[in-house]
Amino acid sequence: MTQRWIRALTALLVGGGIVAWLLLPVRFAVERPRLGIPAVVAPGETFSIVVRGSVPFWSGVEKAEIVSSAPIDTQNARAPRQRHVLVLTGLRLTGVHADIKAVVPAGVPDGPYDLVVSGRQRIVVRPRSLFVQKSFPDRFSLAQMADLPELTTDDGVRRLNAIVDEINVVNPEAVLLTGDLAYGGAWHSYDRLVRALLRLRAPVIAAPGNHEYEGWAGYLSYFGSPYHAVDLGKLRILSLNSGHGRDQLTQSQFRWLRDNLPPAGSGLTVIQIHHPPFPERSFRVNDLAFAALASERGVPLVLHGHWHADGVFDGQGRRREDTTAFPGTHFAVTTAAGRALRRMSETLTSYHGYRIVRIEAGQVVSYTYDVDGDGVRDAAASVPLGMIHVEAPEPGTVRVKNKLNEALPNARVRIAAGADAGPVMSASRGTVAEVIELGETRFFEVVVDIPARSEVVISLLPAQLAEQP
Numbered sequence: 479m480t481q482r483w484i485r486a487l488t489a490l491l492v493g494g495g496i497v498a499w500l501l502l503p504v505r506f507a508v509e510r511p512r513l514g515i516p517a518v519v520a521p522g523e524t525f526s527i528v529v530r531g532s533v534p535f536w537s538g539v540e541k542a543e544i545v546s547s548a549p550i551d552t553q554n555a556r557a558p559r560q561r562h563v564l565v566l567t568g569l570r571l572t573g574v575h576a577d578i579k580a581v582v583p584a585g586v587p588d589g590p591y592d593l594v595v596s597g598r599q600r601i602v603v604r605p606r607s608l609f610v611q612k613s614f615p616d617r618f619s620l621a622q623m624a625d626l627p628e629l630t631t632d633d634g635v636r637r638l639n640a641i642v643d644e645i646n647v648v649n650p651e652a653v654l655l656t657g658d659l660a661y662g663g664a665w666h667s668y669d670r671l672v673r674a675l676l677r678l679r680a681p682v683i684a685a686p687g688n689h690e691y692e693g694w695a696g697y698l699s700y701f702g703s704p705y706h707a708v709d710l711g712k713l714r715i716l717s718l719n720s721g722h723g724r725d726q727l728t729q730s731q732f733r734w735l736r737d738n739l740p741p742a743g744s745g746l747t748v749i750q751i752h753h754p755p756f757p758e759r760s761f762r763v764n765d766l767a768f769a770a771l772a773s774e775r776g777v778p779l780v781l782h783g784h785w786h787a788d789g790v791f792d793g794q795g796r797r798r799e800d801t802t803a804f805p806g807t808h809f810a811v812t813t814a815a816g817r818a819l820r821r822m823s824e825t826l827t828s829y830h831g832y833r834i835v836r837i838e839a840g841q842v843v844s845y846t847y848d849v850d851g852d853g854v855r856d857a858a859a860s861v862p863l864g865m866i867h868v869e870a871p872e873p874g875t876v877r878v879k880n881k882l883n884e885a886l887p888n889a890r891v892r893i894a895a896g897a898d899a900g901p902v903m904s905a906s907r908g909t910v911a912e913v914i915e916l917g918e919t920r921f922f923e924v925v926v927d928i929p930a931r932s933e934v935v936i937s938l939l940p941a942q943l944a945e946q947p
């Protein structure tokens with residue numbers, strides 16, 4: 479009798495399991511790549527799609543594709559989109575997590591893509607999460623900012639969009655966001671933040687700050703894991719979370735950092751973490767161990783925010799306002815991009831800004847700005863906001879005003895062609911990197927070197943005119 483009951487119960491459980499397996503939807507979320515943790519890959523290269531599923535040891539993923547992202551600021555326009563199916567080559571299941579190895583097919587053109595992952599009854603889209611890039615230039619820049627404008631007002635949203643426009647002209651290879659991105663933690667603040675960030679042309683790499691804990695669920699929903707590694711060619715960007723608990727770097731994160739920080743001399747790594755490790759306004763747990771590890775592994779630059787003022791420390795925790803040329807790791811605190819400024823130094827001037835980190839031949843060659851225009855970069859100074867303006871005085875022409883004391887190599891501007899423009903166009907200056915056709919209008923994306931303190935007019939020309947000497 480008992481055995482009969484056990485058999486019946488077993489049959490019921492197995493049968494119920496099979497019916498549930500057949501009928502219930504398997505939900506999954508794509509944890510990476512996504513906005514904030516992008517994948518930057520060459521055609522033919524393998525990358526990881528990390529998925530969290532509702533059923534242990536079953537990803538539920540059947541197909542992954544990439545679709546070319548709509549050109550920025552044209553999200554509602556019917557721009558032609560290209561679709562490529564990814565080749566899935568491997569799967570590693572750990573509990574509810576699945577690490578799916580995917581390959582971008584050879585011949586996929588460079589550019590930003592939306593990742594589309596589908597399974598039975600579910601499709602997940604991660605906009606601008608995958609960037610195909612055949613090769614990395616030898617010289618390029620990163621932009622970094624922290625402590626963004628308050629996004630509960632239209633004025634704050636306008637200011638953030640102005641920053642995005644400016645950084646798009648600078649044309650970095652990635653934009654690093656070092657915490658305190660959406661104060662107050664309201665969902666609509668995150669929503670506005672993400673809308674503005676999707677207008678950035680470059681991949682966005684995000685780390686949280688202490689204010690993210692005012693709406694931690696919002697941060698996790700919009701940006702996912704609070705610490706991660708993103709590789710841009712041979713450059714590794716490690717993002718950490720120091721806002722956790724009471725401004726600390728947790729033991730588990732410290733262990734993760736130790737495992738993911740390459741040994742000294744084996745490539746270039748830049749770290750971003752909201753708080754600096756040295757007093758004041760710093761994180762406390764694992765602070766000195768973090769600084770020692772960064773120095774030991776030969777990390778040239780660690781980027782911070784939180785101060786709402788500029789500052790730089792050397793590996794011994796000394797503030798350096800004397801020179802940008804000192805050995806060892808540089809710990810650079812960047813002023814607020816939008817929040818109220820604080821006075822943290824008697825000598826440094828304060829302003830809203832962001833950092834441009836310039837990299838050449840695998841080395842960080844600069845991360846500060848020449849505030850007084852004497853031809854020498856000032857210690858600690860970030861790039862002031864509002865110094866780059868682009869106007870379109872007429873169709874087919876833009877005027878770029880660069881009030882900065884430094885040139886903008888490879889600046890990128892968009893020029894709308896006039897209605898009567900000829901079929902083939904080039905630019906009076908620079909090179910046309912991309913042509914975007916939207917209905918009747920054609921936009922030309924021009925890459926051009928803009929000298930320091932200059933005003934440059936760029937016009938679209940019929941091709942034969944541009945070829946004349």
Ligand SMILES: [Fe+2]
Nearest residue numbers: 658687688784
């Ligand atoms: Fe902060």
